[in-house]
Amino acid sequence: xxxxxxxxxxxxxxxxxxxxxxxxxxxxxxxxxxxxxxxxxxxxxxxxxxxxxxxxxxxxxxxxxxxxxxxxxxxxxxxxxxxxxxxxxxxxxxxxxxxxxxxxxxxxxxxxxxxxxxxxxxxxxxxxxxxxxxxxxxxxxxxxxxxxxxxxxxxxxxxxxxxxxxxxxxxxxxxxxxxxxxxxxxxxxxxxxxxxxxxxxxxxxxxxxxxxxxxxxxxxxxxxxxxxxxxxxxxxxxxxxxxxxxxxxxxxxxxxxxxxxxxxxxxxxxxxxxxxxxxxxxxxxxxxxxxxxxxxxxxxxxxxx
Amino acid sequence: xxxxxxxxxxxxxxxxxxxxxxxxxxxxxxxxxxxxxxxxxxxxxxxxxxxxxxxxxxxxxxxxxxxxxxxxxxxxxxxxxxxxxxxxxxxxxxxxxxxxxxxxxxxxxxxxxxxxxxxxxxxxxxxxxxxxxxxxxxxxxxxxxxxxxxxxxxxxxxxxxxxxxxxxxxxxxxxxxxxxxxxxxxxxxxxxxxxxxxxxxxxxxxxxxxxxxxxxxxxxxxxxxxxxxxxxxxxxxxxxxxxxxxxxxxxxxxxxxxxxxxxxxxxxxxxxxxxxxxxxxxxxxxxxxxxxxxxxxxxxxxxxxxxxxxxxxxxxxxxxxxxxxxxxxxxx
Numbered sequence: 180x181x182x183x184x185x186x187x188x189x190x191x192x193x194x195x196x197x198x199x200x201x202x203x204x205x206x207x208x209x210x211x212x213x214x215x216x217x218x219x220x221x222x223x224x225x226x227x228x229x230x231x232x233x234x235x236x237x238x239x240x241x242x243x244x245x246x247x248x249x250x251x252x253x254x255x256x257x258x259x260x261x262x263x264x265x266x267x268x269x270x271x272x273x274x275x276x277x278x279x280x281x282x283x284x285x286x287x288x289x290x291x292x293x294x295x296x297x298x299x300x301x302x303x304x305x306x307x308x309x310x311x312x313x314x315x316x317x318x319x320x321x322x323x324x325x326x327x328x329x330x331x332x333x334x335x336x337x338x339x340x341x342x343x344x345x346x347x348x349x350x351x352x353x354x355x356x357x358x359x360x361x362x363x364x365x366x367x368x369x370x371x372x373x374x375x376x377x378x379x380x381x382x383x384x385x386x387x388x389x390x391x392x393x394x395x396x397x398x399x400x401x402x403x404x405x406x407x408x409x410x411x412x413x414x415x416x417x418x419x420x421x422x423x424x425x426x427x428x429x430x431x432x433x434x435x436x437x438x439x440x441x442x443x444x445x446x447x448x449x450x451x452x453x454x455x456x457x458x459x460x461x462x463x464x465x466x467x468x469x470x471x472x473x474x475x476x477x478x479x480x481x482x483x484x
Numbered sequence: 485x486x487x488x489x490x491x492x493x494x495x496x497x498x499x500x501x502x503x504x505x506x507x508x509x510x511x512x513x514x515x516x517x518x519x520x521x522x523x524x525x526x527x528x529x530x531x532x533x534x535x536x537x538x539x540x541x542x543x544x545x546x547x548x549x550x551x552x553x554x555x556x557x558x559x560x561x562x563x564x565x566x567x568x569x570x571x572x573x574x575x576x577x578x579x580x581x582x583x584x585x586x587x588x589x590x591x592x593x594x595x596x597x598x599x600x601x602x603x604x605x606x607x608x609x610x611x612x613x614x615x616x617x618x619x620x621x622x623x624x625x626x627x628x629x630x631x632x633x634x635x636x637x638x639x640x641x642x643x644x645x646x647x648x649x650x651x652x653x654x655x656x657x658x659x660x661x662x663x664x665x666x667x668x669x670x671x672x673x674x675x676x677x678x679x680x681x682x683x684x685x686x687x688x689x690x691x692x693x694x695x696x697x698x699x700x701x702x703x704x705x706x707x708x709x710x711x712x713x714x715x716x717x718x719x720x721x722x723x724x725x726x727x728x729x730x731x732x733x734x735x736x737x738x739x740x741x742x743x744x745x746x747x748x749x750x751x752x753x754x755x756x757x758x759x760x761x762x763x764x765x766x767x768x769x770x771x772x773x774x775x776x777x778x779x780x781x782x783x784x785x786x787x788x789x790x791x792x793x794x795x796x797x798x799x800x801x802x803x804x805x806x807x808x809x810x811x812x813x814x815x816x
Binding site: 319322323325326327328329330331334335338339340341411415418419422423434437438440441445446448451452454455458459460462463466467 | 495499502503507510511514515516638639641642643644646647648650651653654655657658747750751752753754755757758761762772773776777779784788791792795796798799
């Protein structure tokens with residue numbers, strides 16, 4: 180008994196006035212600081228992503244040469260002061276391609292994940308909310324789509340429609356939809372049995388209103404978490420497509436640079452190392468950030484990937 | 485259980501049917517006529533029509549077609565492209581490559597061993613590395629071994645397999661002048677060592693990512709199980725720690741691991757495309773990629789159906805294994 184009393188925490192005094200106004204900018208920053216301290220790996224991931232985003236956005240100011248300029252140096256040079264990562268098989272500057280490569284990877288990944296997650300959320304909500312035959316049809320389709328080898332699906336679509344920015348975004352968006360649909364449907368199923376939904380329905384609200392006003396806000400957070408966990412995988416998929424020659428033509432791309440390094444004999448070590456390092460670091464950054472966000476927001480999802 | 489398996493097989497057939505129709509249609513509605521590819525842009529209209537007739541591409545797509553401008557709406561034709569494809573499929577005829585005009589089946593059988601070997605070896609590497617390290621990591625939580633396992637698995641999930649494969653090719657060649665035998669097929673039975681040397685690098689590269697995933701999942705799943713009361717009971721009744729972990733812990737933590745392993749096996753069909761391209765191994769992955777590039781209808785249809793069948797069978801096996809791992813799961 181005595182132990183219980185000792186463990187009891189002192190009564191918390193809640194200042195209602197301050198709580199209602201919400202935390203100010205300073206408090207919010209402190210909160211972010213605390214979060215980063217508790218999740219150093221997530222912070223590290225955020226740092227890596229930040230660096231690559233800055234490199235991609237300010238590429239023209241950071242890269243010493245144009246990524247496509249094959250007169251930047253001699254073919255297959257080693258590391259030097261004028262070419263810090265060396266040059267590749269036709270004399271283009273590897274560091275400049277390292278900097279520019281993120282533009283395609285990051286933009287394609289973000290657009291497809293946001294697009295795919297939005298569509299997936301919509302389908303998941305419809306599936307979970309209405310149930311019945313609609314739900315069965317959607318879920319069996321999702322089963323098949325999740326099980327079918329993603330890379331094969333991506334290859335078929337990009338190969339048949341012809342590689343372009345639009346095709347690749349379309350293919351990757353399709354790849355994102357099923358997983359998000361599954362997770363969101365689960366959340367909607369547990370959400371729709373809450374009493375406030377029943378109350379809304381009893382007061383005569385029709386389905387679209389209930390979905391928009393009551394269900395959607397409760398699953399958006401989940402959708403965002405799933406999105407961050409998917410980004411790394413989508414970047415890997417885009418790189419694999421580029422590697423197989425189905426990336427966006429003309430654009431500087433890490434995946435295709437690795438492929439060039441493999442096809443260029445005799446091999447040149449810097450050409451093989453740097454583009455792959457860029458992919459690995461970016462994916463690592465997104466994976467670490469995604470894991471942290473998931474652990475903070477919803478420990479139940481831990482290990483779901 | 486039997487009714488469950490039969491029901492799942494029937495739904496599998498429906499899925500495969502839908503898949504075959506989808507791929508069949510997708511191949512034909514996207515731009516790019518195989519006849520033009522065959523005679524490289526310098527054909528007359530008559531020649532193209534002749535090639536279409538030879539390949540049977542002048543026939544209607546489906547035995548049943550809907551025509552909304554016609555008052556009859558539904559029309560039937562005994563001789564359609566899909567009808568021919570399915571009828572031939574039932575008799576074991578996978579069609580003919582419209583690129584080299586050879587039947588598809590022998591070409592698939594010729595390339596199958598390499599891919600199956602890669603997949604089997606990848607699976608072995610994944611299990612042999614993934615599960616023991618995952619167990620060590622969970623049992624000695626927060627020890628240096630655990631930290632090592634965790635950081636390796638985070639890295640393993642981030643590294644693209646095509647990059648590691650490229651490095652495996654580049655480094656030995658540049659540093660020691662060593663190159664694995666590529667391009668040529670070495671039989672497992674005639675030269676087991678040479679065959680292993682050829683297939684092992686590809687499998688090791690693929691296993692890196694999947695072992696990382698299995699390691700991580702085994703760890704988190706086993707940690708979850710170790711909190712359960714029955715683990716304490718097992719220890720309380722005097723079982724040795726090893727027995728507690730293996731018999732009670734590991735078996736109960738395998739359900740999520742088996743689920744992911746099933747997904748990884750179907751993912752290997754895609755992974756095979758990558759490693760076979762890099763190491764120029766004459767397997768089904770490379771065959772699929774090459775046939776896609778030239779829109780070889782019958783080959784692409786066969787390969788997607790093959791992937792679909794693999795996926796359906798693996799999923800069924802995964803579901804059946806649940807009941808064995810956890811007798812509380814019953815199918816009716």
